[in-house]
Every structure is written in structure tokens, then in C-alpha cells.
Amino acid sequence: MNHFSILLFGIFIILTSSFLGLISSSLNQLGNLKQSTETLELNDAGDLILVEGDPLYPMKLSGLSEQGHLEYIKLGCVNCHTQQVRREELGKDLERGFGQRVTVPRDYIMQANVLLGYSRIGPDLSSVGARKTDLNWHLLHLYNPQITSPGSLMPPFPFLFETVEISETTATDNALVFPEGNPYSPKDSIAIIPTKRAIALVEYLLNLDINYNLPEAVVTKNDTGE
Amino acid sequence: MSQLSTESRYDSLNAIDSSINKAAFYFIISAITWLILSSLFAVIGGVKTISPNFLSTYEGFTFGRIQAMLNSTLIMGWCSNAIFAVAFWIMARLSKTPIKHGGILLIAGIIWNIALTLGLLGIFIGDATAYTWMEFPRYTSGIFLLAYTLVAVWGIIAYRHKQNDYSYVSQWYILGGLLWFPWIFVIGQFFINWFPVRGVLQSIVHAWYINNVFYLWLCPIALGACYYFIPKLSNTPIRSYHMSSLAFWTFVLFASWSGMTYLIGAPVPVWLTTTSIVFAISLAIPTLIFYVNLIGTAFGNFSQLKSNLALKFITFGSVAFVLHLIIKMGLSVSSIDAVARFTLIYEAHHWQLIYGFFSMIFFGAFYYLVPTLLNHPFKSFFLPNLHFVLSAIGIVFLLIALYLGGWQQGTQYNTAELSFLEIAQNLSLWMQLKLVGLSILFIANLLFAFNITALLLSKLLDALPSFSKDKLNQNT
Incomplete structure (x- = not known):
């Protein structure tokens, strides 16, 4: 082999080795994860099997949540929010109540796109649905975060809402309910109506919750930090 | 061993230089345009982190999309176009081969920029993927690949007779980078966008992709430029050059494995991250060699460093790179990671690589390349020097703000008594400093564009007959 062939061979081996070592091997290890019941039972042959009739986790997202998941991606929420809870020795995620247990690979298998995230300008959202259960709170928070969290760095998303004049013919059943005397409330004659996109996004957020057991990850913390 | 010998035959050099002219200028102008655009996005994003209401009524300008547009124009716009401009020229010079069929390169460049424009519009209307640093919508990936295939076809045609002439480490880095990029790109697109793998495997492929785009695409080309320009501009052979091949093989191997x-x-799985931590720490070996090879050589001839503009940029970049690698090793230590994870420190670390290292090297390279290709030197170095000063101040400001702010963010995060909202609010000082840094960089980049454009225009004016001989005589 001449000099050039050795160089080419080296260049090829370097990238191939890291592909095989890091990606192929994890594909091997994680590629076949399936939903599971919260606990497993022993069958006669001595294998651990799913408990028949128990619900399977992680649950599949509903159609509306699925749409919300896409909105989450479209709006780039992943740039400021994570969806992962680390082990105790690596940070105060559990103590802050971001989840009642550490997240494991199986938690993500039902998601079309995994949104682990890389930055926490905003809080972790892996269990936001358990922390904040009020639909109206989420809508207000998206409409203008300053209403629910004064001083927040999160941008408002007014384009996910419609502003309508209240008259006898307009339907304002699902209009946002503002807290009394809030400086960001609209005039009395105006109603803020969430669009389908806002409803889908909030439905997704309300369903973000990892506080279920998996055989390999049991809920340990019961107090929420906030 | 020195690379000075390549400078000997001026006639053939001129032939090499003029052979690449058209394509090179196309890439230079595109690179600068995308640079300006990306630093504009950076400033808009910076304003938004201080005053979240800024431009918030327009969906296309929401923070997440600005961030996506910033990242993707930076990597695929500025960095990649700059690589195409500089890498082929260095390769042509080192292998002493004029670039034939430059037209293919030009077409590749045009297609590349079409993909970029389409991708940017795609992100603006909400088609971005969920994966940072690869946000361009799925439908653009084929166009990028088509453009890169043309580059490869050209490479094969142009270099088919030059197989045995790879004696300089610069050439190894550049050849490596050019061959690695399409593989990295295809693997990333294949497993994430075309046939998505399931669950966190996506995150694993994503981490591998980001890491390799940084360390096996941007870094090798910039290092190739360092190994080419530093001895040339400082008039000194590379110190301990015999170590440079060890640095090459260890750097690319360890860096590629350190992605997790x-x-x-x-x-x-924990074994994944543990493996990568071991490789990240092992980067100490190439880091030490880079320090001796690059910084040692550049500071070895201090008078040259003080007077040569391009060398100043490239030395600044080399120092930023060695520090970047030291910080990378530090960040893989778990007690440091426990503070730094998810904070602004990682943003700082990326800026340090892309701006402090890569961009500074390529600013230097452009300041050498453009006058050489035009055969038309700068009349005054005042504005280019000002560009250096502004860039250096801007990047130092930005990095200090993000590293210190990030460290504060991390320590406060681990103090559970402080509410999450308070931590975010306590960042405001650092966010303001960050904006100052980004604004200085924006102005510096405008100045860079002005300097290069002014040189081009003055060459064009000189070429006009009405400016006659005496003006031409001054320049030669």
C-alpha cells in the first residue's frame, strides 16, 4: 500500500469505528425496547413476563397530543426546555420536582421525535403535566408568560390566539380567564380565544408525565419540589 | 520540514491562483453574506432573551426559530462556504496543481446556496426539525447532497493523477474533512430524518452528528489552514513538526469517539457516556501537540506576529482552539458536568469553537487569500486591523458573559432553595453582556464584509482603462 492508500484507509477507519462503536452498538442494545407493564411477573418457565391486563407504559400519545408535539417542534421549544431527569448525583432534577424518578430509554419509545433538549433557560418539562394541571394556566402562560410567571424569559405566543370583540353572536365559551386586575388582561369587551394549535400544544403539555413505574425505573420521590 | 518550498515558483502559483478565481470568489461572497445574516439572527436572539416581547407577534421570529436560523446559517452557510473557498485553494497550492473544471465547483456552490435559502425559508415558516445544528427541513437534505456530490465528482476529476503527493499534514486534515463530511451528513439524515430510529437512539445519533460536524468537519479544515498558514506567515518551520502526524491521528480518533x-x-446506557469521557480526556495528547506546533511556532517569531494581520487572526484562533479543547476535557469531568450541564456554558463552548477558532482562522485566511487571488494588496491595514480588534473584543466579551453566567446558572440550579424563575432572572446581567458581545461581533462582521468588498471594488476600478497606467504602477 502506498502512502495515499494508508491515509484513505485511516480516514475511513476512524469514522467507521466511532459509528460502529457508538451508534451500531446502541442500536443493538436499545433498538428492540417495547412498552411494558409497571411490574413484571414470573411465569412457569422462570421468565419475567408482562402482567396480563395491566396498562402498558409509556402510553401512546393521543391524536391531539401528537399535533401538540409537532407544534412544540415547530415553535422551537426544545431550544430552552429539556425533557429528561438526571440521576441524583448529577444535579438537583429530582429535588426540584422535575420528575419523581429518573428517566430511562423506554420512556421515549412512543415519541416520533425525542426532545431531550440541551438547555434549561426554562424548566424541564418531562413531568409538566403533573406539576401544572390547569388548562387555563397553560393557555395564559403561552399567551403571555408574564401573567403567570412575572419576570420569565419565555417569549409570548400571541399568534396562537385570536382576539375577538365580544358581541351576542360570538362564541366565547373557551375564552381565556384572566386573573383579576392583571396588567396584561385585555379590555372587558375583548375575548382571547385559543386556536386549535394552542389547544393541541397544551394537550401535549398536560400529557407530559413520567410519574408511572417501569420495571427498571420505579417512582421514588413523592414530594414535588416547587 | 517546512512548507515554504511551495512558494518558490511564482509563475505556477499564479496559474494555480487564477485557475480557482471564479469559484473561489463565489464562495467568498456567499460565505460573507451568510455570516452577516447569521450574526444578525444572533443579535435578534440576544435582544429577545433580554426583552422577550421583542418581535414576539411574528411567528417566524419567535426565539426558537431565530435560534434555528442562527445555527443553520452559521454551519451550512458561513462555515461550509468558507471551507469550499479556502480548502480547495490550499489543496491546489500544496499539490501544485491548477484547479481544472472550476465550473463544476461553481455549479455546486450555486446549488448549495439554493438549498440554504430554501432551508432558511423552511425554518421561518415552521418546518425546522427538532434537532439542533441540523434544523434544516428534511426536504433540503437531498439538495445539499446533490451539491456535495458535484464537489466530490470535481475532486475525483481534478485529483485523479495526484495520488502520491500527500506529504503535508495540512493536506491530510483537509482531505479528511472533505471525505468525512458527506458520511456524517448522510448518517445524520438517514437515521434521524429519512428513516428515524426509535426513542433515545435519535438523541445518540444526533449527539454523534453534532460532535462529528464540529470535530471532523469544521476542525480538520481549520487545522489544515493553521498548519498551512502559520509557518508560511511567520516565516518559521512548524515547531516539532514530527509530532504533527501523531496529533492528526489521535485528534480525529479521540474527538470522533468523544461525542456522547x-x-x-x-x-x-452509561457505558456510552463513560466511553466518550475516556476519549475526551485522552484529547490531552493532541492538545499538547497543537500547543507546541501552532502556538509555539506563531509566538516563535513575535515581530512577524505583531505586523502580519492574517497571522494575528490565525494565532488568536489557535489559542482559542487549545483552550476550547482544555475546556472540553474539563466538561467531561462529572463534578464539573453536574454544574455545567444545560447551562449557557455549552453555548459558550460552541461559540468558542465556531467563532473563536474557526471564524478567526478563516478571517485570517480570507485576508491572505483575497489580495493574493486579486493580485491587489490592501492599501491601508487600518480597517482590517480594526476588524481584528473588534472581533477579538467581541468574542472575549461573549465568552466571559456566557461562561460566568453559565457557571452562576449551574450553581444556583443546584441550590434547591432558589426557584427556577429566580435563576432565570438572575441571568439578566449576563444576557446583557452577551448582547454587547454579539453586537460588537455584528459590527465587526460588517466591517469584514466592507473590507473585502472594498478591495474587490478597488481592483475592479483599477482594471478600468480610465484609471490608466500610473495607478497600476503604484500597485505592482
Whole structure:
């Protein structure tokens, strides 16, 4: 082999080795994860099997949540929010109540796109649905975060809402309910109506919750930090 | 061994230089345009982190999309176009081969920029993917690949007779980078966008992709430029050049395996992150050699460093790179990671690589390349020097703000008594400093564009007959 062939061979081996070592091997290890019941039972042959009739986790997202998941991606929420809870020795995620247990690979298998995230300008959202259960709170928070969290760095998303004049013919059943005397409330004659996109996004957020057991990850913390 | 010998035959050099002219200028102008655009996005994003209401009524300008547009124009716009401009020229010079069929390169460049424009519009209307640093919508990936295939076809045609002439480490780096990029790109697109793998495997592929785009695409080309320009401009052979091949093989191997440090603490098998941590720490070996090879050589001839503009940029970049690698090793230590994870420190670390290292090297390279290609030197170095000063101040400001702010963010995060909202509010000082840094960089980049454009225009004016001989005589 001449000099050039050795160089080419080296260049090829370097990238191939890291592909095989890091990606192929994890594909091997994680590629076949399936939903599971919260606990497993022993069958006669001595294998651990799913408990028949128990619900399977992680649950599949509903159609509306699925749409919300896409909105989450479209709006780039992943740039400021994570969806992962680390082990105790690596940070105060559990103590802050971001989840009642550490997240494991199986938690993500039902998601079309995994949104682990890389930055926490905003809080972790892996269990936001358990922390904040009020639909109206989420809508207000998206409409203008300053209403629910004064001083927040999160941008408002007014384009996910419609502003309508209240008259006898307009339907304002699902209009946002503002807290009394809030400086960001609209005039009395105006109603803020969430669009389908806002409803889908909030439905997704309300369903973000990892506080279920998996055989390999049991809920340990019961107090929420906030 | 020195690379000075390549400078000997001026006639053939001129032939090489003029052979690449058209394509090179196309890439230079595109690179600068995308640079300006990306630093504009950076400033808009910076304003938004201080005053979240800024431009918030327009969906296309929401923070997440600005960030996506910033990242993707930076990597695929500025960095990649700059690589095409500089890498082929260095390769042509080192292998002493004029670039034939430059037209293919030009077409590749045009297609590349079409993909970029389409991708940017796609992100603006909400088609971005969920994966940072690869946000361009799925439908653009084929166009990028088509453009890159043309580059490869050209490479094969142009270099088919030059196989045995790879004696300089610069050439190894550049050849490596050019061959690695399409593989990295295809693997990333294949497993994430075309046939998505399931669950956190996506995050694993994503971490591998980001890491390799940084360390096996941007870094090798910039290092190739360092090994080419530093001895040339400082008139000194590379110090301990015999170590440079060891640095090459260890750097690319260890860096490529170190990608999973992005996932420390994430829900992935622990052996993955542990493996990458070991490789990240091993980067100490090439880091030490880079220090001796690059910084040692550049500071070895201090008078040259003080007077040569391009060398100043390239030395600044080399120092930023060695520090970047030291910080990378530090960040893989788990007690440091426990503070730094998810904070602004990682943003700082990326800026340090892309701006402090890569961009500074390429600013230097452009300041050498453009006058050489035009055969038309700068009349005054005042504005180019000002560009250096502004860039250096801007990047130092930005890095200090983000590293210190990030450290504060991390320590406060681990103080559970402080509410999450308070931590975010306590960042405001650092966010303001960050904006100052980004604004200085924006102005510096405008100045860069002005300097290069002014040189081009003055060459064009000189070429006009009405400016006659005496003006031409001054320049030669």
C-alpha cells in the first residue's frame, strides 16, 4: 500500500469505528425496547413476563397530543426546555420536582421525535403535566408568560390566539380567564380565544408525565419540589 | 520540514491562483453574506432573551426559530462556504496543481446556496426539525447532497493523477474533512430524518452528528489552514513538526469517539457516556501537540506576529482552539458536568469553537487569500486591523458573559432553595453582556464584509482603462 492508500484507509477507519462503536452498538442494545407493564411477573418457565391486563407504559400519545408535539417542534421549544431527569448525583432534577424518578430509554419509545433538549433557560418539562394541571394556566402562560410567571424569559405566543370583540353572536365559551386586575388582561369587551394549535400544544403539555413505574425505573420521590 | 518550498515558483502559483478565481470568489461572497445574516439572527436572539416581547407577534421570529436560523446559517452557510473557498485553494497550492473544471465547483456552490435559502425559508415558516445544528427541513437534505456530490465528482476529476503527493499534514486534515463530511451528513439524515430510529437512539445519533460536524468537519479544515498558514506567515518551520502526524491521528480518533459527552446524565446506557469521557480526556495528547506546533511556532517569531494581520487572526484562533479543547476535557469531568450541564456554558463552548477558532482562522485566511487571488494588496491595514480588534473584543466579551453566567446558572440550579424563575432572572446581567458581545461581533462582521468588498471594488476600478497606467504602477 502506498502512502495515499494508508491515509484513505485511516480516514475511513476512524469514522467507521466511532459509528460502529457508538451508534451500531446502541442500536443493538436499545433498538428492540417495547412498552411494558409497571411490574413484571414470573411465569412457569422462570421468565419475567408482562402482567396480563395491566396498562402498558409509556402510553401512546393521543391524536391531539401528537399535533401538540409537532407544534412544540415547530415553535422551537426544545431550544430552552429539556425533557429528561438526571440521576441524583448529577444535579438537583429530582429535588426540584422535575420528575419523581429518573428517566430511562423506554420512556421515549412512543415519541416520533425525542426532545431531550440541551438547555434549561426554562424548566424541564418531562413531568409538566403533573406539576401544572390547569388548562387555563397553560393557555395564559403561552399567551403571555408574564401573567403567570412575572419576570420569565419565555417569549409570548400571541399568534396562537385570536382576539375577538365580544358581541351576542360570538362564541366565547373557551375564552381565556384572566386573573383579576392583571396588567396584561385585555379590555372587558375583548375575548382571547385559543386556536386549535394552542389547544393541541397544551394537550401535549398536560400529557407530559413520567410519574408511572417501569420495571427498571420505579417512582421514588413523592414530594414535588416547587 | 517546512512548507515554504511551495512558494518558490511564482509563475505556477499564479496559474494555480487564477485557475480557482471564479469559484473561489463565489464562495467568498456567499460565505460573507451568510455570516452577516447569521450574526444578525444572533443579535435578534440576544435582544429577545433580554426583552422577550421583542418581535414576539411574528411567528417566524419567535426565539426558537431565530435560534434555528442562527445555527443553520452559521454551519451550512458561513462555515461550509468558507471551507469550499479556502480548502480547495490550499489543496491546489500544496499539490501544485491548477484547479481544472472550476465550473463544476461553481455549479455546486450555486446549488448549495439554493438549498440554504430554501432551508432558511423552511425554518421561518415552521418546518425546522427538532434537532439542533441540523434544523434544516428534511426536504433540503437531498439538495445539499446533490451539491456535495458535484464537489466530490470535481475532486475525483481534478485529483485523479495526484495520488502520491500527500506529504503535508495540512493536506491530510483537509482531505479528511472533505471525505468525512458527506458520511456524517448522510448518517445524520438517514437515521434521524429519512428513516428515524426509535426513542433515545435519535438523541445518540444526533449527539454523534453534532460532535462529528464540529470535530471532523469544521476542525480538520481549520487545522489544515493553521498548519498551512502559520509557518508560511511567520516565516518559521512548524515547531516539532514530527509530532504533527501523531496529533492528526489521535485528534480525529479521540474527538470522533468523544461525542456522547453531550449525553452525560441523559437516559442512555452509561457505558456510552463513560466511553466518550475516556476519549475526551485522552484529547490531552493532541492538545499538547497543537500547543507546541501552532502556538509555539506563531509566538516563535513575535515581530512577524505583531505586523502580519492574517497571522494575528490565525494565532488568536489557535489559542482559542487549545483552550476550547482544555475546556472540553474539563466538561467531561462529572463534578464539573453536574454544574455545567444545560447551562449557557455549552453555548459558550460552541461559540468558542465556531467563532473563536474557526471564524478567526478563516478571517485570517480570507485576508491572505483575497489580495493574493486579486493580485491587489490592501492599501491601508487600518480597517482590517480594526476588524481584528473588534472581533477579538467581541468574542472575549461573549465568552466571559456566557461562561460566568453559565457557571452562576449551574450553581444556583443546584441550590434547591432558589426557584427556577429566580435563576432565570438572575441571568439578566449576563444576557446583557452577551448582547454587547454579539453586537460588537455584528459590527465587526460588517466591517469584514466592507473590507473585502472594498478591495474587490478597488481592483475592479483599477482594471478600468480610465484609471490608466500610473495607478497600476503604484500597485505592482
